[in-house]
Amino acid sequence: MHSDALPGAFRRLSDDEQDATEIYYAEGELIPGLLRTEDYARALIRIARSASVETTPDDIEPRVQFRLDRQELVTREEPPQMWFVIGEAALRRPMGRWDILHEQLLQLLDGIERHPHVVIQVAPLAIVDHPLLGGSLEILRFGDQAPDIVHQPTFTGGGVYAIEDHDIAECTRARQAACRGARPGRIACVHRAARGGDRPRAAEQPLGPWFTSSYSGGNNNSCVEARFTARGTDVRDSKAPHHGHLGFTTAQWTSFLPTVHHSRDPRG
Structure with missing residues (x-):
């Protein structure tokens, strides 16, 4: 099924x-x-x-x-x-x-x-x-x-x-x-x-776009952004994107999700 x-x-x-x-x-x-x-x-x-x-x-x-x-x-x-x-x-x-x-x-x-x-x-x-x-x-x-x-x-x-x-x-x-x-x-x-004989010089694909996460605050106070990567999910503060981001593997992200409150669709 x-x-x-x-x-x-x-x-x-x-x-x-x-x-x-x-x-x-x-x-x-x-x-x-x-x-x-x-x-x-x-x-x-x-x-x-x-x-x-x-x-x-x-x-x-x-x-x-x-x-x-x-x-x-x-x-x-x-x-x-x-x-x-x-x-x-x-x-x-x-x-x-x-x-x-x-x-x-x-x-x-x-x-x-x-x-x-x-x-x-x-x-x-x-x-x-x-x-x-x-x-x-x-x-x-x-x-x-x-x-x-x-x-x-x-x-x-x-x-x-x-x-x-x-x-x-x-x-x-x-x-x-x-x-x-x-x-x-x-x-x-x-x-x-x-064996790596055909390995490209630039092995990384372009990363996906950032979107507003459902775990941001309400009242238009959205501050958490996320994007999908081949490794998992990246998260950053949209108010300070120049400070970098946190990277989660798929397993880490799956474990992390139950600890936070899902308030709305992350694409909303």
């Missing part, structure tokens, strides 16, 4: 993945959701949700847990066959900090060695003309039990589905085009990236 804070499309996707016998996933810019580490998933969700006026720190963790629950599909008995095509850009883009990406790459390599039903191919940056540049899609097949479906993630929700035969055929051709230049042997670039 997944939190009601999540769009229903997320829960539908998880149910469909559980029933699938084959999953084909193509992702050009990010590590696919079924392969993400907890820290990578959390950092990505923080960055994506930082633009939402409705997001609170408590809104992040149900989404992280949902993604971790989905990954039981990889390790369960009699899992589906899985083919992933990942753009080389995803292996180079740090999600908040370099160590988060490094841990993610090590998990990819571990998954390749431990799970023979998981095939990972890397589409090199040199491929400039395939139709999935900048996008992603997931094709789910159910054998003789149900027709194939295609899921495409969206920025604001769980994604959209294609169920018409001509749409599925088009998406299948797009994935095949992405596969043509990607081979399992190119996984060597994952090893290279994990």
Whole structure:
């Protein structure tokens, strides 16, 4: 069971993945959701949700847990066959900090060695003309039990589905085009990236915007500001921002919240 804070499309996707016998996933810019580490998933969700006026720190963790629950599909008995095509850009883009990406790459390599039903191919940056540049899609097949479906993630929700035969055929051709230049042997670039050979000079992503915290005083006496980071949450006094800020890890912030009074939405 997944939190009601999540769009229903997320829960539908998880149910469909559980029933699938084959999953084909193509992702050009990010590590696919079924392969993400907890820290990578959390950092990505923080960055994506930082633009939402409705997001609170408590809104992040149900989404992280949902993604971790989905990954039981990889390790369960009699899992589906899985083919992933990942753009080389995803292996180079740090999600908040370099160590988060490094841990993610090590998990990819571990998954390749431990799970023979998981095939990972890397589409090199040199491929400039395939139709999935900048996008992603997931094709789910159910054998003789149900027709194939295609899921495409969206920025604001769980994604959209294609169920018409001509749409599925088009998406299948797009994935095949992405596969043509990607081979399992190119996984060597994952090893290279994990060793730090592709480590960018500037590993830190831009930090999210500051917003007024719900733990500020009332009567327009708001003085506490917070912002999401890949590591956790930063807090500062808005009346003296030049004095710096306090940084909380996710665990520290979660422990801290019950000790203060939640008076209103932090985006309010």
